[in-house]
Amino acid sequence: HQSKLPNLETTIFSVMSALAHKHKAINLSQGFPDFKGDQKLIDLVSANMNAGYNYYAPMPGVLKLREAIAKKYDDLYSSTYNPDNEITVTAGATQAIYTAITALIRPGDEVIVFRPAYDCYIPSIELNGGKAISIQLHKPDYKIDWNNVAKAINNNTKMIIINTPHNPSGTVFSKEDMLQLQKLTNNTNIVVLSDEVYEHIIFDDEQHQSVCLFPELKSRSFITASFGKTFHNTGWKTGYCCAPKELMDEFVKVHQFNVFSVNHPIQLALAVYLEEPNHYLDLSQLFQEKRDLFLNLIKDSKFTFTPSKGTYFQALDYSNISNENDYDLAIRLTKEHGIASIPISVFNKNKLDEKMLRFCFAKTDDTLKRGAEILCNI
Numbered sequence: 001h002q003s004k005l006p007n008l009e010t011t012i013f014s015v016m017s018a019l020a021h022k023h024k025a026i027n028l029s030q031g032f033p034d035f036k037g038d039q040k041l042i043d044l045v046s047a048n049m050n051a052g053y054n055y056y057a058p059m060p061g062v063l064k065l066r067e068a069i070a071k072k073y074d075d076l077y078s079s080t081y082n083p084d085n086e087i088t089v090t091a092g093a094t095q096a097i098y099t100a101i102t103a104l105i106r107p108g109d110e111v112i113v114f115r116p117a118y119d120c121y122i123p124s125i126e127l128n129g130g131k132a133i134s135i136q137l138h139k140p141d142y143k144i145d146w147n148n149v150a151k152a153i154n155n156n157t158k159m160i161i162i163n164t165p166h167n168p169s170g171t172v173f174s175k176e177d178m179l180q181l182q183k184l185t186n187n188t189n190i191v192v193l194s195d196e197v198y199e200h201i202i203f204d205d206e207q208h209q210s211v212c213l214f215p216e217l218k219s220r221s222f223i224t225a226s227f228g229k230t231f232h233n234t235g236w237k238t239g240y241c242c243a244p245k246e247l248m249d250e251f252v253k254v255h256q257f258n259v260f261s262v263n264h265p266i267q268l269a270l271a272v273y274l275e276e277p278n279h280y281l282d283l284s285q286l287f288q289e290k291r292d293l294f295l296n297l298i299k300d301s302k303f304t305f306t307p308s309k310g311t312y313f314q315a316l317d318y319s320n321i322s323n324e325n326d327y328d329l330a331i332r333l334t335k336e337h338g339i340a341s342i343p344i345s346v347f348n349k350n351k352l353d354e355k356m357l358r359f360c361f362a363k364t365d366d367t368l369k370r371g372a373e374i375l376c377n378i
């Protein structure tokens with residue numbers, strides 16, 4: 001048979017976590033907290049399991065959870081999504097992204113993707129016969145020149161994927177970026193897929209720029225989000241998608257047959273847990289303290305950096321340390337120094353190597369201290 005994705009390699013997150021495990025390295029590669037989430041939430045899930053909610057959840061998600069999600073958008077952004085037909089609970093953001101792309105992209109459609117790009121976007125486009133049009137951004141600020149976006153748009157452009165706060169660079173979109181995007185897509189049929197999984201992890205008084213704050217953008221956008229990132233349980237694989245009804249109608253047609261519905265006891269627990277805004281509003285402070293601890297501990301190392309503005313990742317520039325490409329260096333640091341990271345070139349166009357490694361700081365202070373000590377000796 002002929003592979004549908006002939007050039008695809010195993011995702012870097014599996015590669016680096018397996019290597020870290022094999023060499024007993026400190027794993028600052030794959031993005032997941034190494035500390036336990038709130039016991040209250042875990043207790044809610046187990047209570048729901050014991051109460052017998054172990055059968056299929058409703059196809060678009062538990063209504064109470066969709067209502068709690070709608071309330072969050074209303075409270076935070078004064079933006080209305082109808083829980084009946086504009087919100088679907090998904091198996092993590094990954095499924096939401098795949099489903100949104102599959103619902104809309106036909107063979108020959110072009111999708112604009114900013115690189116470095118989170119690694120599930122392009123294979124999802126290509127599996128559907130779409131063509132990813134990459135716009136490469138560069139260190140240290142990874143700023144978008146919107147003139148380049150204007151030039152990339154043509155009659156085949158069906159979708160633009162954005163991600164703010166941005167994995168892996170830790171940069172965030174400004175209001176001006178959003179206005180530019182809104183202007184470029186106005187009066188077109190282009191749909192925006194806005195991957196907002198790090199919406200609650202944003203630092204230094206930056207404001208999260210959700211597409212839902214910009215009415216014309218909102219009318220053409222899917223938002224994808226992840227409870228795993230917000231509530232420290234990436235292994236539960238629960239997230240959601242919001243979109244105006246006409247887009248959500250198409251999304252649901254795919255959703256009902258690529259997953260049908262997701263984890264019932266977890267959804268019921270999240271519905272209750274989400275009622276308390278501090279459960280997500282406290283997140284930025286927690287991770288800003290971790291970012292500051294990590295950066296303070298490595299300030300005398302040979303790595304250079306621009307502090308992350310959001311996400312729980314810090315990109316470090318190692319050009320003062322080595323000429324090796326970032327992939328080889330990430331492997332060597334894991335094997336020889338006992339610290340694992342993610343080489344940013346894997347997310348770049350043609351694997352452009354800008355001598356940058358990504359480190360996850362969603363770790364206990366002890367893990368960060370041990371990791372920083374190694375980095376200071378490199």
Ligand code: PMP
Binds near residue numbers: 092195234238
């Ligand atoms: N998008 C980005 C930018 C991510 O970093 C991740 C990883 N959390 C995802 C999507 C996928 O999220 P999930 O684990 O909920 O599938």
Ligand code: GLN
Binds near residue numbers: 013014030032167
């Ligand atoms: N989003 C996580 C990261 O960027 C990884 C998720 C995964 O392993 N697929 O590290």
